[in-house]
Amino acid sequence: MNSLRLIETKDGSHSLYNAELNETYHSIHGAIQESKHVFIENGLKYLIHHSQPKNISILEIGFGTGLNALLTALMVEERSLKIEYESVEAFPLSMATIAQLNYPDRFNSSEAKITFNAIHQTEWNKPQGISSNFNLLKRDLKIQDADLGEQKFDLVYFDAFAPDKQPEIWKLPILKKVADALNSNGIFVTYSAKGQLKRDLISLGLSVEKIPGPPGKREMIRAVKQ
Numbered sequence: 001m002n003s004l005r006l007i008e009t010k011d012g013s014h015s016l017y018n019a020e021l022n023e024t025y026h027s028i029h030g031a032i033q034e035s036k037h038v039f040i041e042n043g044l045k046y047l048i049h050h051s052q053p054k055n056i057s058i059l060e061i062g063f064g065t066g067l068n069a070l071l072t073a074l075m076v077e078e079r080s081l082k083i084e085y086e087s088v089e090a091f092p093l094s095m096a097t098i099a100q101l102n103y104p105d106r107f108n109s110s111e112a113k114i115t116f117n118a119i120h121q122t123e124w125n126k127p128q129g130i131s132s133n134f135n136l137l138k139r140d141l142k143i144q145d146a147d148l149g150e151q152k153f154d155l156v157y158f159d160a161f162a163p164d165k166q167p168e169i170w171k172l173p174i175l176k177k178v179a180d181a182l183n184s185n186g187i188f189v190t191y192s193a194k195g196q197l198k199r200d201l202i203s204l205g206l207s208v209e210k211i212p213g214p215p216g217k218r219e220m221i222r223a224v225k226q
């Protein structure tokens, strides 16, 4: 995609601007700050706190820059936890674009650089071990075409472009496919707080709460499959 431009967000971390959609990959108030708040704090840490699992399977919609995958891999490094991470991405970024991102430099560790490179250098569509406790499967296809299976995931990071930019991704058939792929008590988190999303998730049998969003966003949604 040549309509992408590198931008710096308010916390100093990079993001990408997609001119075709007039949309950024992350919040302009802080890319790392947003990913940590929405997916790590209110998704992964919430799950760990409530279920104390030894193994966690995560599904991400929209791999993009790999920031959520990096934060997840770094978070589990200090814990005796094993993560299976599957991510669906319709438009993988070029290595030239990825090389410009400053995410590894935002962490004071050589580990972050190694992990970031490993996440991006692994082949698509093939499960790969990134570390002893983080396995990654990047799937190069549209979520519309993906078979996600049933009751496979403990946690979903729903990180598509915003509902007003890409409404087709936030429609009931896709949400149903994602909800079917969740285990019972599985958790769905997203930065969006749209009322229609809340109603659709409830209609699919999830219990939904609106919780405080990251800086610049009042609320976000977390839902739990019953």
Ligand SMILES: C[S@@+](CC[C@H](N)C(=O)[O-])C[C@H]1O[C@@H](n2cnc3c(N)ncnc32)[C@H](O)[C@@H]1O
Residues within 6 Å of the ligand: 024, 025, 026, 035, 061, 062, 063, 064, 065, 066, 067, 068, 088, 089, 090, 091, 092, 141, 142, 143, 144, 159, 160, 161, 162, 166, 169
């Ligand atoms: C908000 S950005 C993702 C941010 C990403 N999680 C990150 O940390 O960089 C949305 C992503 O969804 C991808 N995408 C767009 N349409 C898609 C589709 N139909 N199926 C799967 N991914 C899609 C985009 O290419 C983009 O990478």
